[in-house]
Amino acid sequence: MKFDVIIGLEVHAQLQTNTKIFCGCATDFTPDSPNVRTCPVCLGLPGALPVLNQRAFELAVIAALGLRCQIAPFTKWDRKQYFYPDLPKGYQISQYDLPFSFSGLVEIPADPAVAGEENALRQVRIIRAHLEDDAGKNVHDESGRGSDSQVDLNRAGTPLVEIVTEPDLRSAREARLLLEEIRLLLLYLGVSDCNMQEGNLRCDANINLHIHHDSGLTTKTPIVEIKNLNSFRFLEQACEYEIDRQLKTYGTMTEIHDRTKRTYGFDPARGITFEQRSKEEAADYRYFPDPDLVPVTVTREQVAHWETLVPERPQDRRRRYHSAMGLTPYDASVIIEQGRPFADFFENIVAHGADPKQAANWLTQDIQRILNERKCGINEFPVPAELVGLILAKVSEKSLTLKAAREALDLLVERSEEQSVSAATLDQIIQERGLAIVQDDSLLKEIIQKVIEKNPKPVADYLGGKPAAAGSLLGQVMREARGADPQVVKGLVTAALDALKFADS
Numbered sequence: 001m002k003f004d005v006i007i008g009l010e011v012h013a014q015l016q017t018n019t020k021i022f023c024g025c026a027t028d029f030t031p032d033s034p035n036v037r038t039c040p041v042c043l044g045l046p047g048a049l050p051v052l053n054q055r056a057f058e059l060a061v062i063a064a065l066g067l068r069c070q071i072a073p074f075t076k077w078d079r080k081q082y083f084y085p086d087l088p089k090g091y092q093i094s095q096y097d098l099p100f101s102f103s104g105l106v107e108i109p110a111d112p113a114v115a116g117e118e119n120a121l122r123q124v125r126i127i128r129a130h131l132e133d134d135a136g137k138n139v140h141d142e143s144g145r146g147s148d149s150q151v152d153l154n155r156a157g158t159p160l161v162e163i164v165t166e167p168d169l170r171s172a173r174e175a176r177l178l179l180e181e182i183r184l185l186l187l188y189l190g191v192s193d194c195n196m197q198e199g200n201l202r203c204d205a206n207i208n209l210h211i212h213h214d215s216g217l218t219t220k221t222p223i224v225e226i227k228n229l230n231s232f233r234f235l236e237q238a239c240e241y242e243i244d245r246q247l248k249t250y251g252t253m254t255e256i257h258d259r260t261k262r263t264y265g266f267d268p269a270r271g272i273t274f275e276q277r278s279k280e281e282a283a284d285y286r287y288f289p290d291p292d293l294v295p296v297t298v299t300r301e302q303v304a305h306w307e308t309l310v311p312e313r314p315q316d317r318r319r320r321y322h323s324a325m326g327l328t329p330y331d332a333s334v335i336i337e338q339g340r341p342f343a344d345f346f347e348n349i350v351a352h353g354a355d356p357k358q359a360a361n362w363l364t365q366d367i368q369r370i371l372n373e374r375k376c377g378i379n380e381f382p383v384p385a386e387l388v389g390l391i392l393a394k395v396s397e398k399s400l401t402l403k404a405a406r407e408a409l410d411l412l413v414e415r416s417e418e419q420s421v422s423a424a425t426l427d428q429i430i431q432e433r434g435l436a437i438v439q440d441d442s443l444l445k446e447i448i449q450k451v452i453e454k455n456p457k458p459v460a461d462y463l464g465g466k467p468a469a470a471g472s473l474l475g476q477v478m479r480e481a482r483g484a485d486p487q488v489v490k491g492l493v494t495a496a497l498d499a500l501k502f503a504d505s
């Protein structure tokens with residue numbers, strides 16, 4: 001059966017403000033103390049008046065600019081009315097017809113299974129990003145003993161940016177890739193911590209199929225909105241299950257009469273989607289402009305200023321690491337997915353003379369190993385990026401072997417326990433340990449001569465026809481001339497011994 005999968009996402013991200021969007025209550029995560037972060041405004045008490053948190057608005061604009069959206073010069077607030085125990089106001093403050101931003105674009109790798117080729121890109125259009133306040137949380141007793149359900153309003157009134165995409169995604173995998181890309185972008189922008197366990201990033205997926213029948217007829221299945229997916233895996237699983245379910249339900253129908261949009265949930269334990277209700281239409285919410293809040297006007301100068309606060313997007317960095325620095329797309333992605341401080345560290349190493357490929361290897365292997373051992377992030381790495389760059393620059397100049405460079409790094413990490421480390425510490429370590437590649441053959445020849453004089457037995461063995469005896473001499477020379485290139489030493493030792501052989505005969 002031929003069919004196209006049509007998916008669009010609505011992504012909700014909590015903005016990283018200290019206080020809620022319309023009151024001064026703190027937004028920190030306090031699951032063990034319910035209802036302590038509340039006031040008359042977020043409790044919805046009569047007469048309490050909301051005031052917009054300017055920081056929430058700015059963070060939302062930065063998010064929208066990161067998504068390449070246009071910023072509206074005029075935007076207002078609307079009440080979206082519905083009843084639920086975790087919504088004491090009886091309405092959510094959201095944005096209906098005049099969102100603060102619209103018409104953006106995000107690019108992700110296209111699913112090869114759908115695109116029919118590797119490395120194709122999928123352009124996902126963003127319809128709009130708007131601001132709204134979050135609801136509280138209903139806490140149900142799950143002990144089975146039938147205790148009461150309770151409501152925690154600590155979350156009520158925290159600022160959310162909702163990002164709505166066009167239905168441009170063509171598979172469950174692409175849905176996951178888009179959510180991953182949006183998360184990465186919001187993290188790079190510094191507007192949300194995107195902590196999915198705490199529910200700070202979650203999404204709804206709108207999904208239906210266009211089924212192409214042999215007769216040439218195409219039927220469109222009714223749209224299902226799967227609510228509240230709070231992990232990448234759940235999003236992908238829920239979409240896969242739903243594609244399958246719609247195929248089984250509608251696959252052979254050439255006419256579908258009931259086209260009502262429906263709201264589904266996802267049960268991760270059973271891996272299935274299930275119907276919750278038929279979807280409300282916008283009219284059911286009786287949207288109307290919130291009379292308690294003034295509209296917001298934004299000038300071009302303000303937008304220009306906010307533009308300057310948008311750093312290079314992950315997708316642009318990825319492209320630059322590949323095209324300008326020569327990393328494979330895979331290596332570029334590995335670095336970028338570790339987060340902005342990690343990527344910044346990488347760029348700093350390269351800026352201080354390291355070869356980009358070598359820097360990428362070091363960062364994802366040697367430095368990552370040290371970070372794992374010390375259970376810390378790149379921000380706490382004790383050796384500054386400049387110094388790591390300096391070590392790798394010495395490798396590129398062939399004044400350190402890669403092995404000696406690793407030893408120098410380990411020693412720098414060790415010394416950093418007692419003192420702050422600098423280029424002088426590095427030089428000291430290289431000198432003390434004799435790590436520098438010995439460039440001067442005459443010095444090496446001197447060492448070899450001494451070793452030969454001190455070891456008549458292996459020398460005699462070698463001359464007597466046991467080439468393996470050279471090994472112990474080689475080892476001793478390497479210990480004396482630590483930074484020396486083993487291949488060079490081997491050549492010189494053999495030459496010195498062979499010279500003795502000829503002198504003998």
Ligand SMILES: [Zn+2]
Pocket residue numbers: 020023024025037038039040041042043157
């Ligand atoms: Zn409050």
